[in-house]
Amino acid sequence: MSPQTFSSPTTVPESDTRPDLSHGDGDHERFAHYVQKEKIMESAMSGTPVIALCGKVWVPNRDPKKYPVCPECKEIFEGMTPGGDDE
Secondary structure: OOOOOOOOOOOOOHHHOOOOOOOOHHHHOOOOOOOHHHHHHHHHHHHOOOOOOOOOOOOOOOOHHHHHEHHHHOOOOOOHHHHHHOO
């Protein structure tokens, strides 16, 4: 097998760059995640990213009912004690 050659790198103008807020593994994109309800509403109004129980950071923009629940979020949620703040 011959070595693969790459073209020279290109520069992206600074105005077109955006921070990568995902974990980069792609799996998180296939699931609906658990986030505090207040944070979802805040994000909808301001466009600020939210943080799921599993750690995924993103700005919600899809219907979560169309995706299966993130197994990591579900496991964390099921392990939480009711009323969490009362401890």
